Amino acid sequence: MKIGLDIMGGDFAPKATVLGAIEAQKALLPGQKIVLFGDKDQALPLISENGIDPEVFEYIHTTEMIGMGEHAAKAVLQKPNSSISLGFQHLKDGHIDAFSSAGNTGAMLVGAMFSVKPVAGVIRPAIATNVPKLKSGFGIMLDVGANADCKPDVLAQFGILGSLYAEHVYNVQNPKVALMNIGEEEEKGNVLTQATFPLLQKTNLNFVGNIEGRDLFNDKADVIVCDGFTGNVMLKLAETFYILTLKKGFKDEFFDRFNYEQYGGSPILGVNAPVLIGHGISSPEAIKNMVLLCRTMIEAEFVDKIKEAFK
């Protein structure tokens, strides 16, 4: 098993990424290896400083990188030797089994869509995120930004993708799938959610109906389906609350579970390989968990589960 990691991605790269890789490596089993994409000359001193044998990693050396602010599609095209572009090339060619980066989200999305490509039958892959639940654990919300405009059949597929992710990667039995809406009754909503409701009913999912903004943290749903505009707005609003509680010094077990570090990144669900996007401000702990989530997705043969569901 080879897990690709872009060590040039994120606000604190390459230090946070290399330190995260070191921590992740300690948790890996024999036969599981991390492949570092990026500037080897910057990585090696960091690895040596920490008393680690550089041979535990593989390296794809490059000094080229895609910046956080760059236009995603252009950058991927114009920088074939960037760490993200090379990562996707290796993923496409089967040299690595998963690829992860805390770098440019748009570039990760473009790379995933145009190199490894969507699974046959999946109309639009989606970015999923973890949402903490008040009682314990967390739910999966998708899409949170890959698709600003969605059609009903796309939204219904998000239900399938999210349900498979909850079931096979987080071992949730028969995940409860709900549609984010502005009322609980079937007829409530905008044109999109009104048309999506019957499509979700027709799936073999455990569809529990509509939920509202107030239900994000309760136990009504394990998988929350929404278009990428709504999901992105909700995610950023929820993050703001978490940051506020931190700033104001409120300590609480529930708010602690908003900490993105423990979730290890957001997967792009519906493409032909595990692809994980980390938060721009990823710490070594976040990078470590992103690499370990890659491992879990590979071990769960998650992409095969999607292929089976959509064939």
Add this chain to the structure above:
Amino acid sequence: MKIGLDIMGGDFAPKATVLGAIEAQKALLPGQKIVLFGDKDQALPLISENGIDPEVFEYIHTTEMIGMGEHAAKAVLQKPNSSISLGFQHLKDGHIDAFSSAGNTGAMLVGAMFSVKPVAGVIRPAIATNVPKLKSGFGIMLDVGANADCKPDVLAQFGILGSLYAEHVYNVQNPKVALMNIGEEEEKGNVLTQATFPLLQKTNLNFVGNIEGRDLFNDKADVIVCDGFTGNVMLKLAETFYILTLKKGFKDEFFDRFNYEQYGGSPILGVNAPVLIGHGISSPEAIKNMVLLCRTMIEAEFVDKIKEAFK
């Protein structure tokens, strides 16, 4: 000046509504009167118990009411003698200058749209809500539920309605108007926000561009424009956080300002009279502030300001 109040509306009616009316009455000046719509036989004992002369109020007696769960359009049609229907009849006929209720939101919306009707030129009226700002004060977010699906020209009008409300009712000078979006750059967003951006630029508003979910509580905008689906989801999510901080016993001046009671209800902006919708769980304090907000809107000649802007 006559301010109409539905005393049958809300989870704690008629007690909370009558007590709220009593408190509001104490703050009114000579010539300002509250007209109570509802069961006078229930109201009078509550008024006497509190040592108030019943003559301070006017009464439109009815025992009929529209329940919280009733189908709005049907109920308004089938219950012409309900407190909400009578309130709108009196508002339309000019017997009262504003109407407010903590009852069925849908019925309030239907009543506003079909009795007092939208101001000429306003395509779709919107429900606005107050959002507390971290530093101090609050912003205005609209729409939060009247229009689940919006066209770009409708969204641009929300900017005008919200700006007028901030300026004339809350005395905000040259209100900063922003578009809720999933990125700050002009080209970001879904089809709706991408098309709305240039329309807002063309207005004579102080349009400051796009903001994101994380900006809801900062000072980037005084007026936050969004479709009613997005606004409703955000509002309910924000309310959930407020309730959580209460439950967990976090005391904080900022979170205190989430308390809906102090804002006195959400106006339907863009109809031919001040119409205010209270929270279903409205306390006497909330009812009092809703009545006083009616007064402010009447004194500000707010509807005339809208008529001028759209003529």
